[in-house]
Amino acid sequence: MEVTRELRLERLSKKKGTAPIRLIFRWDNLRLRLNSSESCRPGDWNEKQGRVKDKPGTFADVTNTILDRWTRAAVDAHQDARRNGERWDVERMEAEIRVRYQRLAAEAKGTPVAELPALPTVATRPRTLLEYMSDWCDYMESKVSLRSGAGLSSTYRRRLRHLSEELEEFSKVKKYPLTFQRMDMHFYDKFQDYQLTVLGNKVNTFSGYIKNIKNFLYWCEERDLPTTSKFHRWATPEQYVGADFLTAAELRQWAQLDLSTSAVTAYLTEHFPPVPVTPGRGRPPLQVADHQERIAYARDKFLQCCYTGLRISDADRMGPQHIHGELIKLATGKTGIVCIIPFLDDDVFKPVALVEQYASWGLPTCLPDVPTLDDYLPHLARLAGISRINVTSRVGRKTFVTLKIYQGMSRTEVMLATGHQTEKSFIRYLGTDEKELLESYRRTARKGA
Structure with a gap:
């Protein structure tokens, strides 16, 4: 979640000489704009920090506290979505941010917990493993080699996209649900049998698929998606080889x-x-x-x-x-x-x-x-x-x-x-x-x- 703040100079009040402050929230390639209900004079606005300058008569503490409250509400909402393995659309995120902001404001006033507004109960379909794999493919296609300055080859990109199709077909043939929690040794054995026995592929082909599945699961793990540590049993070598670290x-x-x-x-x-x-x-x-x-x-x-x-x-x-x-x-x-x-x-x-x-x-x-x-x-x-x-x-x-x-x-x-x-x-x-x-x-x- 990236939160930025901007002064809307196009709506500068000629009478008061102030402009409204707007917040912009960006996550998962989505964007939401919300009015903070706060304003300030252009000369009192620190554009780089997105805050009101601490000057006499600006009420900077009050305004900046409200802006920070909006930011905290958005960050907390996004963290909860990631923790639950969900990807919220703009409408869901706006509802979550607004209610969390109200709760933070109420808590600051000492409002009893029973009187705090309830968080939204919007039904959201959990994203599937293959949908996350599509995100991973998008991420991989955006990577640029530091050596050549070029992106992944078209052949490699097609191979990654094909992996999703291969897993989907495997799930149908073997009647094996594809979820993060089922990426265990049982999956490894089933997928190996499907590749080597059912399709008659070579070991190198199977190993190539496993390598990319492993990289995908590590990518998910780094982003705190709902993976299971069970995949380490087949993705991580049993022998200790030493982790990468800085001296x-x-x-x-x-x-x-x-x-x-x-x-x-x-x-x-x-x-x-x-x-x-x-x-x-x-x-x-x-x-x-x-x-x-x-x-x-x-x-x-x-x-x-x-x-x-x-x-x-x-x-x-x-x-x-x-x-x-x-x-x-x-x-x-x-x-x-x-x-x-x-x-x-x-x-x-x-x-x-x-x-x-x-x-x-x-x-x-x-x-x-x-x-x-x-x-x-x-x-x-x-x-x-x-x-x-x-x-x-x-x-x-x-x-x-x-x-x-x-x-x-x-x-x-x-x-x-x-x-x-x-x-x-x-x-x-x-x-x-x-x-x-x-x-x-x-x-x-x-x-x-």
Whole structure:
């Protein structure tokens, strides 16, 4: 969910000299515009931050609180939709946002819970696994190779689309319902029999389908869709091979990356060339300056995952209310388990300094949301000189786990921070740093007499 605010100068009141403030909500390629019922003078409006400037006579606190309340209502609504595996249309989202806003306003006034407006009970058909697979195909088709600058080949795109048709036919022939919860070993065995015995395909063909199904399910898992961990039994090798993570030195490189230089501007101009603005043609396209601002937010959002071990969906929800002294306490959106995370700075992890950078912004969350995070991470890795691994938002969580273990924390303590319940699931996030491993052995080795 991306929420922006704009001052409607075309409706400037000649009598009062004020213009209404409108909120724009964007999610799942949909857009909703709502009037906030607030207004201000153009000279009192901070366009970059989407807030009223804190000046005498502007009543900035009141107006900004109302705008933040709308934002929080929208973010909460979108998080609930994702948690339930639903994709709400504009009408459903508007109803949810309006009622949640009313509830937040009532709670601020101390209204008893019994008198709060009820959330909408609009019937929504849950989206199917194949519909999510169509979204995944759209996402894959939008990806661009950092090496060639080109997208996926037409052959590969057709192969991904064909996978959906293959699964649909398999479901009919084998009478096997395709749901996230049934992507277990039973599915694997059934699909293998269908491919090798019924269709007579070769093992390589079957393996290719499984590889793409696995990538699709991991994509769903990263977005907190209602997947089941059971698919890991056939998608993840049993042997431990070590997770991708950033070393302490690489993490410092990432944190120290200066994105305001002319070299970075030139790089972004090359990879995100300016797009001509056509008046009256919807939302203006992002320009280089916009990308330079967003890529800085993306750098810090990834650091937030590295410093806290949170999933990206939970990092997006983390707000000041989750910080309790020197601890962060946040219930994960995926499992509901409360993560207890140290909120302390050291020579590697600097969550306090990171949050303080944005404390004066008055955001409902600790850091700004970055809706296109995955688009910027490969570029950030290249700018930071990191080519050893493919950096995704999941690498942040794995970096936290691995470096905390090498700092000397026990697995149990780290699992309290990440919310893992079993070592089997936890171990998938633990990487191997051979240099640190040898140093650990040297520190604990017994000295000869």
